[in-house]
Amino acid sequence: xxxxxxxxxxxxxxxxxxxxxxxxxxxxxxxxxxxxxxxxxxxxxxxxxxxxxxxxxxxxxxxxxxxxxxxxxxxxxxxxxxxxxxxxx
Amino acid sequence: xxxxxxxxxxxxxxxxxxxxxxxxxxxxxxxxxxxxxxxxxxxxxxxxxxxxxxxxxxxxxxxxxxxxxxxxxxxxxxxxxxxxxxxxxxxxxxxxxxxxxxxxxxxxxxxxxxxxxxxxxxxxxxxxxxxxxxxxxxxxxxxxxxxxxxxxxxxxxxxxxxxxxxxxxxxxxxxxxxxxxxxxxxxxxxxxxxxxxxxxxxxxxxxxxxxxxxxxxxxxxxxxxxxxxxxxxxxxxxxxxxxxxxxxxxxxxx
Numbered sequence: 045x046x047x048x049x050x051x052x053x054x055x056x057x058x059x060x061x062x063x064x065x066x067x068x069x070x071x072x073x074x075x076x077x078x079x080x081x082x083x084x085x086x087x088x089x090x091x092x093x094x095x096x097x098x099x100x101x102x103x104x105x106x107x108x109x110x111x112x113x114x115x116x117x118x119x120x121x122x123x124x125x126x127x128x129x130x131x132x133x
Numbered sequence: 134x135x136x137x138x139x140x141x142x143x144x145x146x147x148x149x150x151x152x153x154x155x156x157x158x159x160x161x162x163x164x165x166x167x168x169x170x171x172x173x174x175x176x177x178x179x180x181x182x183x184x185x186x187x188x189x190x191x192x193x194x195x196x197x198x199x200x201x202x203x204x205x206x207x208x209x210x211x212x213x214x215x216x217x218x219x220x221x222x223x224x225x226x227x228x229x230x231x232x233x234x235x236x237x238x239x240x241x242x243x244x245x246x247x248x249x250x251x252x253x254x255x256x257x258x259x260x261x262x263x264x265x266x267x268x269x270x271x272x273x274x275x276x277x278x279x280x281x282x283x284x285x286x287x288x289x290x291x292x293x294x295x296x297x298x299x300x301x302x303x304x305x306x307x308x309x310x311x312x313x314x315x316x317x318x319x320x321x322x323x324x325x326x327x328x329x330x331x332x333x334x335x336x337x338x339x340x341x342x343x344x345x346x347x348x349x350x351x352x353x354x355x356x357x358x359x360x361x362x363x364x365x366x367x368x369x370x371x372x373x374x375x376x377x378x379x380x381x382x383x384x385x386x387x
Contacts, residue, residue, distance in 0.1 A: 100322075
């Protein structure tokens with residue numbers, strides 16, 4: 045049982061949430077891993093951003109706290125990144 | 134060029150004829166350096182002391198994960214590495230932001246003149262102490278201010294530093310930094326820098342167009358970030374009459 049634990053993928057669930065960022069970027073996702081909130085992602089909507097439409101790692105909690113992340117072209121890409129970094133920690 | 138240096142140091146300390154003569158013995162080299170070019174890298178043995186005559190440069194460290202932290206900006210009239218040249222090895226990098234005119238003064242020449250000329254030594258120490266005071270303020274800025282106030286504080290500081298060397302026109306100055314460079318300086322993400330600039334524009338505190346930053350309401354921007362210019366030591370009680378810093382304009386004009 046224990047030996048197999050590392051192979052079990054962390055289950056990341058996304059849940060839509062509106063976020064007040066003081067800017068037009070307001071469509072967000074709560075990222076929940078194994079039942080715990082680990083990050084908030086926000087879709088960049090302000091046309092002045094370099095990568096409008098991408099998902100920005102707005103804030104991380106626990107082992108993702110203070111982490112710098114690239115912006116993600118899709119939620120799948122964001123989820124993969126979250127899983128990898130939750131596992132590495 | 135020696136005269137430029139003499140005028141700069143005289144704005145801090147009264148020099149004698151002998152001091153001035155010693156400084157004239159320097160044969161500094163002036164170099165044109167392109168934008169985003171390193172003047173000296175971490176690990177290098179520091180040789181010359183660099184003084185920026187025109188353009189902007191910065192002090193930074195590369196981090197193992199590929200990011201970087203900028204710890205200081207240099208504007209015309211600033212020494213980049215005055216207190217570093219005594220060390221054997223650079224523990225950080227110094228690089229240009231915009232194209233720069235850089236004066237290189239050999240370390241040996243500085244050592245000779247400071248050994249025999251205590252007033253020159255004191256003037257150079259003044260420069261180094263102000264650099265330290267700025268670094269302390271940046272530490273406060275990054276550690277204790279919100280992102281909006283942090284960037285507003287940087288804008289106020291640059292306004293005063295550039296004003297002191299005649300590089301401000303109607304509260305406007307050159308701002309060649311990219312959003313990423315500001316982010317690397319302030320410990321923020323590009324996204325946060327972009328949002329902050331948007332907010333400062335919305336509040337009609339600044340405009341940033343064509344790499345020219347204009348502060349629309351200086352008292353308001355200062356109040357917004359609680360700016361206290363004391364750490365820049367721009368007005369020294371003893372030498373305030375002399376601290377006009379006309380030397381830089383003369384150099385660039387001639």
